[in-house]
Every structure is written in structure tokens, then in C-alpha cells.
Amino acid sequence: MMRTNVVLVGFGNVGRAFVRLSAEKQARLAERHGIGLRLKAVFRSGGGILAEDREVDLGREVLDRGVPKDDPRFRPGLRPEAAFDRLKPGVLVECLSAHPETGEPALGYLRAAIARGWHAVTASKGPLAADANGLRRAARSREVGFRFSAAAGAALPAADVGIRCLAGAEVVSFQGILNGTTNFLLTRMAAGQDYGSALADAQKLGIAEPDPERDISGWDSAVKLLILSNLLFDESLKLKDVKVKGLTAAPASDVRRAAAAGRKVKLLAVADRGSGRTSLRVAPEPLDARHPLFPVDGAEKGVSFLTDSMGTVTVLGGKSDPRAAAAAMLKDIILLLKDRDL
Amino acid sequence: MMRTNVVLVGFGNVGRAFVRLSAEKQARLAERHGIGLRLKAVFRSGGGILAEDREVDLGREVLDRGVPKDDPRFRPGLRPEAAFDRLKPGVLVECLSAHPETGEPALGYLRAAIARGWHAVTASKGPLAADANGLRRAARSREVGFRFSAAAGAALPAADVGIRCLAGAEVVSFQGILNGTTNFLLTRMAAGQDYGSALADAQKLGIAEPDPERDISGWDSAVKLLILSNLLFDESLKLKDVKVKGLTAAPASDVRRAAAAGRKVKLLAVADRGSGRTSLRVAPEPLDARHPLFPVDGAEKGVSFLTDSMGTVTVLGGKSDPRAAAAAMLKDIILLLKDRDL
Numbered sequence: 001m002m003r004t005n006v007v008l009v010g011f012g013n014v015g016r017a018f019v020r021l022s023a024e025k026q027a028r029l030a031e032r033h034g035i036g037l038r039l040k041a042v043f044r045s046g047g048g049i050l051a052e053d054r055e056v057d058l059g060r061e062v063l064d065r066g067v068p069k070d071d072p073r074f075r076p077g078l079r080p081e082a083a084f085d086r087l088k089p090g091v092l093v094e095c096l097s098a099h100p101e102t103g104e105p106a107l108g109y110l111r112a113a114i115a116r117g118w119h120a121v122t123a124s125k126g127p128l129a130a131d132a133n134g135l136r137r138a139a140r141s142r143e144v145g146f147r148f149s150a151a152a153g154a155a156l157p158a159a160d161v162g163i164r165c166l167a168g169a170e171v172v173s174f175q176g177i178l179n180g181t182t183n184f185l186l187t188r189m190a191a192g193q194d195y196g197s198a199l200a201d202a203q204k205l206g207i208a209e210p211d212p213e214r215d216i217s218g219w220d221s222a223v224k225l226l227i228l229s230n231l232l233f234d235e236s237l238k239l240k241d242v243k244v245k246g247l248t249a250a251p252a253s254d255v256r257r258a259a260a261a262g263r264k265v266k267l268l269a270v271a272d273r274g275s276g277r278t279s280l281r282v283a284p285e286p287l288d289a290r291h292p293l294f295p296v297d298g299a300e301k302g303v304s305f306l307t308d309s310m311g312t313v314t315v316l317g318g319k320s321d322p323r324a325a326a327a328a329m330l331k332d333i334i335l336l337l338k339d340r341d342l
Numbered sequence: 343m344m345r346t347n348v349v350l351v352g353f354g355n356v357g358r359a360f361v362r363l364s365a366e367k368q369a370r371l372a373e374r375h376g377i378g379l380r381l382k383a384v385f386r387s388g389g390g391i392l393a394e395d396r397e398v399d400l401g402r403e404v405l406d407r408g409v410p411k412d413d414p415r416f417r418p419g420l421r422p423e424a425a426f427d428r429l430k431p432g433v434l435v436e437c438l439s440a441h442p443e444t445g446e447p448a449l450g451y452l453r454a455a456i457a458r459g460w461h462a463v464t465a466s467k468g469p470l471a472a473d474a475n476g477l478r479r480a481a482r483s484r485e486v487g488f489r490f491s492a493a494a495g496a497a498l499p500a501a502d503v504g505i506r507c508l509a510g511a512e513v514v515s516f517q518g519i520l521n522g523t524t525n526f527l528l529t530r531m532a533a534g535q536d537y538g539s540a541l542a543d544a545q546k547l548g549i550a551e552p553d554p555e556r557d558i559s560g561w562d563s564a565v566k567l568l569i570l571s572n573l574l575f576d577e578s579l580k581l582k583d584v585k586v587k588g589l590t591a592a593p594a595s596d597v598r599r600a601a602a603a604g605r606k607v608k609l610l611a612v613a614d615r616g617s618g619r620t621s622l623r624v625a626p627e628p629l630d631a632r633h634p635l636f637p638v639d640g641a642e643k644g645v646s647f648l649t650d651s652m653g654t655v656t657v658l659g660g661k662s663d664p665r666a667a668a669a670a671m672l673k674d675i676i677l678l679l680k681d682r683d684l
Contacts, residue, residue, distance in 0.1 A: 021510075021651065028512070032576070145682050155652035157507035163684050164506070165499035168363075168673030170370070234374070292658060295637050304659075309363065309669040310497035311661030316634060317646075319653030327651040331510030339681045340487050342505050 003036045004337060005090030007083045007118070009109050011044040014095040014123050014150065016063050017322035018329055025330065033338050040090070041083040042067060047076040050083050080109045089117040091333055095150070095325075098126030100214075100223065101239065107131060114138045114146065121332040123150035123325055128227040133236055147332035150325040152227050153178075155318030157328075158303045162232045169307035171232055173272040178224040180299035180320050181208045181215040182247055182267040186284070187297045189252050190259040207299045218246035218267060218282040225269035225280055228303070233271075233278055243281040250284035258286040264294060345378045346679060347432030349425045349460075351451050353386040356437040356465050356492065358405050359668035367672065375680050382432070383425040384409060389418040392425050422451045431459040433675055437492070437667075440468030442556075442565065443581065449473060456480045456488060463674040465492035465667055470569040475578055489674035492667040494569050495520075497660030499670075500645045504574045511649035513574055515614040520566040522641035522662050523550045523557040524589055524609040528626070529639045531594050532601040549641045560588035560609060560624040567611035567622055570645070575613075575620055585623040592626030600628040606636060 006022075008015055022029075022037050029035045041050040042058065044067050049056050051073070058067075067074055084092070092113035098106035103126035110127055113120045114135065122128070127135065128151050139146035152159040158178075162171060177183050184207050188198035202208035214220045222242040230237055247267065255265045263286040272279050287294050292314040296302040302316035318324060335342070348364075350357055364371075364379050371377045383392040384400065386409050391398050393415070400409075409416055426434070434455035440448035445468035452469055455462045456477065464470070469477065470493050481488035494501040500520075504513060519525050526549050530540035544550035556562045564584040572579055589609065597607045605628040614621050629636050634656040638644040644658035660666060677684075 025510075033509075140683050143682075155511070155649075155655065157503060157655065160507045161499060161503065161657065164673075164677060164681070165502045166673065167676040167684065168367075168669035168671065169497070292637070295634070307497075307669075309661075310666045312659045313497065313499065314658045315503065316656045316658070317654045319651075324652050327510035327649075329510070331506075331508065334509040335506060336682070339506070340485075340678070341482050342509065 001030055001034050001036045002337065003038055005040045005087050006037050007041040007043070007080060007087065007090070007092050007113070008039060009043045009080050009092065009094045009106075010096035011042055011067055012095065012097065013322040014325045017326035018093060018095065019058060019063060021323060021326040021330060029334070033334055033341070035334065035337055037333070038090075040087050041080070043078070043080050043083075047074055048078045048080070048083070049073040050075065050078060050086070052086060081112050084113050084116040084118055091119040091121060091336065093121050093329055093333075095123035095329070098124040100126050101129060103127035103130035110135055111138065114142055114144055117142055117144060119145045119336045121150075121329050121336070122148050123329060125151045125223050125227060128152065128231070129223050129239065132227055132230050133234060136231070145336035147336060149328040149332050152224065152231070153301065153303070153318065154320055154328045155324035156301050156303070157315060157318070158228055159231060161313065161315045162228060162303070162305055166305055166307055166310060166313060169310040172306045172308055173270065173274060174228070174232070174303055174305045175293060176225065176228070176269045176303040177266050177293050177296045177301050178269045178303070179215050179221045179267060180301055181212060182221070183296065183301070184208075184299045185247065186250065186255060186265055186267065189255040190264060192256065195252055216247045218244040221267055221269045221282045222280075225271060225282060229271040229278060229280055233273065235278060237278065237280065241280055243283070245283040247284065263288050266293060266296070268293070343372055343376050343378045344679065345380055347382045347429050348379050349383040349385070349422060349429070349432070349434050349455070350381060351385045351422050351434065351436045352438035353384055353409055354437065354439065355664040356667045359664035360435060360437065360671055361400060361405060363665060363668040363672060371676070375676055375683070377676065377679055379675070380432075382429050383422070385420070385422050385425075389416055390420045390422070390425070391415040392417065392420060392428070394428060423454050426455050426458040426460055433461040433463060433678065435463050435671055435675075437465035437671070440466040442468050443471060445469035445472035452477055453480065456484055456486055459484055459486060461487045461678045463492075463671050463678070464490050465671060467493045467565050467569060470494065470573075471565050471581065474569055474572050475576060478573070487678035489678060491670040491674050494566065494573070495643065495645070495660065496662055496670045497666035498643050498645070499657060499660070500570055501573060503655065503657045504570060504645070504647055508647055508649055508652060508655060511652040514648045514650055515612065515616060516570070516574070516645055516647045517635060518567065518570070518611045518645040519608050519635050519638045519643050520611045520645070521557050521563045521609060522643055523554060524563070525638065525643070526550075526641045527589065528592065528597060528607055528609065531597040532606060534598065537594055558589045560586040563609055563611045563624045567613060567624060571613040571620060571622055575615065577620060579620065579622065583622055585625070587625040589626065605630050608635060608638070610635070
């Protein structure tokens, strides 16, 4: 069995779900893939735990409540770079809440890990929005893997389908419903509910954040669109290159009128290379029943790729909770380590 | 640039489309992936062309009409094994029309190539139905790649999504509309057309074979279901383990009655592990509008995977013509050679 060191940076909901899921899947990882993950270090803000000769055993309480600063193993001021330097290179699992545009501090940790010959897996959109292709190039030149499923659709394999499954074709354009919150709101509004009470329901269900501005404004969709497009087309466009209209551009009356005519208004994120250069836009658009994303309702997501030689390929679904994001990172690790064997 | 020898075995529509598409994509393969494919041998029934020190330049006429037996380069009786032995190992691209259950002669060529350290890519269902996991194990132990996208959905990345994109989760069950011909017929029947004239249209459009028995009986769906299931669950079930009902189990009156009630009858292929062991069945089933495969109409296909931790992930679409199958093989080659870099 291949034993692989894991350094976990970020111990919020996704980080904890990753530790839980890895433990739960341990036997399957060993049996099916010959992979044994050894959690050697965990970092949160202000410091971390580093176990040089054994695994870090977090215990149920830490998994439930987080790493307390008075944990005897916790070393204030310890930085992830120390773990990359002292341990045999394995995989950095990064699930910080990074700055949405600079990507820091996650971006720095990803770069540091890759530079030291570690594979890297990220769940953060920030570093990808800032420098997805720079990270990819760095990983190539160090001959390590860099994967980002949890940041680009999580359980919805948007990046894998676009980049890998369609690698033999050229993607001409793609369209996505990339934000579950706004899609939930539009679905409710189409059924006659008013915006305010739909939003209250979404918050009650944990679908919408307490401050939903980034979803509602189209910003979250724009970031995801930018990341997918830059990775797929190997470009370095910036957020300012995305034309964004949010939900305010879709008044309830329009949404209901579309529904009455058998159509659905969706907050559509579109990347189009038809004109030679890539144009990116997010806006509410009415879809008719033949559109491949028409069935995407509620908090679901989906992406549809139009190609030159493989036709249109659409991928839909996938949960959005921390466990699903953790499963996406586990997938990334399996693929990094064993792709050819699958 | 990485120069990779290619031996092409099978020179029918898919084989020719592969040669055409590889030529068309040559610049992109070099620029984007650093891959240079060198076609060094082409085999058809009865012999082949082998170019030891240069590439085989087939020319437009051969690409349109096939390799004539009086081509001065054609050597009767020459076998693919000779190419595997004499050339530096690269990729076997196998697109023979193989026996549907024994997989021969394709299976033998795939085994021979892998045993000699060649990567192998197949478009044939036969070898996969006969011994998908044996081939996979052989490839693992020789540390070469073995891929089969063109045989398992072609441009619809059914196997890639199930095996790779969901690798961090456990697939509990999956359902597919795996046969375009029967789906076309059912779509037409739902719209009121009678079976006979729908079939005549399908044949006119090149969707149905002159002898459509393998599609209509559910046999083609059953083979594809078996292949996906064996690969995904690492099992070796046989065709006799699939319970198969074909289109005759869906009389036009049932199809129309379902349509009137807002449902669609689909020839559904189902693999279910709920009970501990894998059960496989193909049968016409009515789907309601919330089913993820409900939107799959006409000659389209789709697969929906239910997982333990990533929710339901559905992939739809993808062309079914020889060019799309060729693109799927090209994708397989890119992934074999460069996966970590994508």
C-alpha cells in the first residue's frame, strides 16, 4: 500500500468533513486503490498541530468543536511551510476561507507546497480566481498534481468533465447554473412565491448565507465561471472581464410570466469563444424546455458544454454540503495518486 | 514534445475518423498537450501496413475508401503483434468490429499490446463485455494505461464520470438511457407515431441499423450496462446476469398513455447495489418529470449515478457518430499520456 502524508490547512466545516470522510473511507481506499492517507498536520488560524513520527489523532471532540488553542499539541505561530519542509512530500489539502480575489493566505500555501514537491488539492475559489493557471504550471514543472474539484462545482464534476472528459474535443462555449441559492430563489419565484419569503426560506434551509449578497448579485456565479473558463481555455481573464447581472435583473413578474409560457428564468453563466476571444457573462435568461439546463431546479447546479466534435455534453446535480466537498477532495487525491489505475 | 507511436487496428468508419481527427487536431495536441502522435501501422482484416522508420501517410483516397489489398505497402498476413514487437511502445488504438461476447479478435490484440508494454485504447464493446477487469489488471501490472471511452458511451463520458469523477464517493446505483435507437423510437411513439414508421424514419436517418434487433431487444443496452457496472464495481458479471426486456414490453398504447399523463417511457438500464449484491436489469419504465433522465429525448443518451456522499450526478448528451467516437479515443490518449498535467 502507498502511504501518503496529508497536511490539512483550514479546519472549518469542509476540513472537518474531510477528516471524517477519510476515516470512514479508509478501508475502501486501501482495498480499492491501495492508498493509505496519514494525517500528519492540521493548521487553523494562528497555528497548528504537527506530528512528525505518528499520525495526528484528532478525536471526536476536536472534530466536533475545532482545534482548541489550549490543545497541548497546538503550537501557536506554527506555519504550514514548516510541515512541508519537515515531512516527506504528500498532499496538501487546503480548505481555508481565502480572500475571494487575492486568494490569500491559501494561494501562498498552495505555492509553497507545490514548490516543495507536494501535491495540492484546494477547496478555495480565491486562489483559482487569482492564479489558477499559474498554480497549474507550477505543479506541472514540479511534476506534482494540482486539483481543485471542491472549488469548482464540488460534487458536480464541472471541471473534470470540461477539462478531462472532453479533452479530445474543443469546447466552443459552455453555459452553467453555478449558484444553488439563486436557482432556489428563481424556482420558488416561478412557483409564485415572492422574493422576500423565498429568501427567508432559503436562509432557514441553510441554502442561502445570512448575507446573500454575493449570490444574489451574480458575483459567486461570475467567480465560478471565471475559474472554469480560465482553466478550460488556459487563459488568465479577471473578474472585471465578466459582465454580471444579478437577480435584480429578473423581476418576479418576468419570472412568473416565463413560467406561464413554459419557460424558466435561470441565472445563466456563459463562456463563449464563438467570436475568437472568450466572452464571459452572468445574467438571468429565460430557457425553453429543450435547453439542457431546463431541468435544473431548486438548489441544484449544472453545466452544459458545446463542443466541436462531441456534440453537447451536460452534467447536472451533485450535493453542495461539506461532506460532498470533502468527497470531491478525496476524489482529487485518488486521481492524483492513481489515475492511470482506475 | 512527446512523440508517441500509434498502431491502429481496425480501419472502418471509426478508425478512419480517428486518423482524420488526429491530423486535424495535430497542432492543438502539440501546443496544448505537448503530444505528437505518429501513426506507424494500420491493420485491417487480412493484413496491414507497417512503417518502421517513418509515419504511415494514408492519403485522402485510402481514408475515403479504405486500405486496398493492392496498396504496395500492404502486407497480407501481417499481424498487429509484429508491430508491437518491432516498434517502440506507444498506444494501440483498437476499433475493430469484435465478436460481441468473446471480444475476439480485439481482445487478443489488446492483451498482446498491454503484455508488451503498450498503452491500449479500445472502441469495441466485445472485449470489455468479455474481460474488462482482466484487461484493466493487466494494464496496471504492466504500468500502462487502458481506456475504453469510445466503447462505453463514446462522447457521453459515462465511464469517466462514474469511475473517475465520483471516485471519492460510493456509487449506490445508476440508471442509464444507453441506446439512442430505442430512445428515438420511444420519443416518436410518445408523440403519436406508430412503431413501424418510427423505425423506418430511424433507419432513414442512419440512427437505426438495417437490422435493429440488437437495439430493440435491449441487448445493446444490456451489454453497455454490464460493461459500466463491471468496471465501476470491479466485478465480472456476465450478460446472462442481466434481466432484459426490450421494446416489445412497451406497447405503443402504454407509451402514449404515459405521455398523456406527463410521463415518458424510457428503455432504462439499471444497476443496483442496494441489496448488497449488484442486480442488473434493462426494461421500459415510465419516468416522471422529476427523474434526471426525463429530458433525454430522441437519439440522446444519459446516465445518472446515485452516490453515498455526493448526491446524484447525471451526465447527458454527446454525439454518437464516428467522429465523436474518434474524439473519445483521442481524449483517452491525452488522458493516458498527460492526465496529471490537465
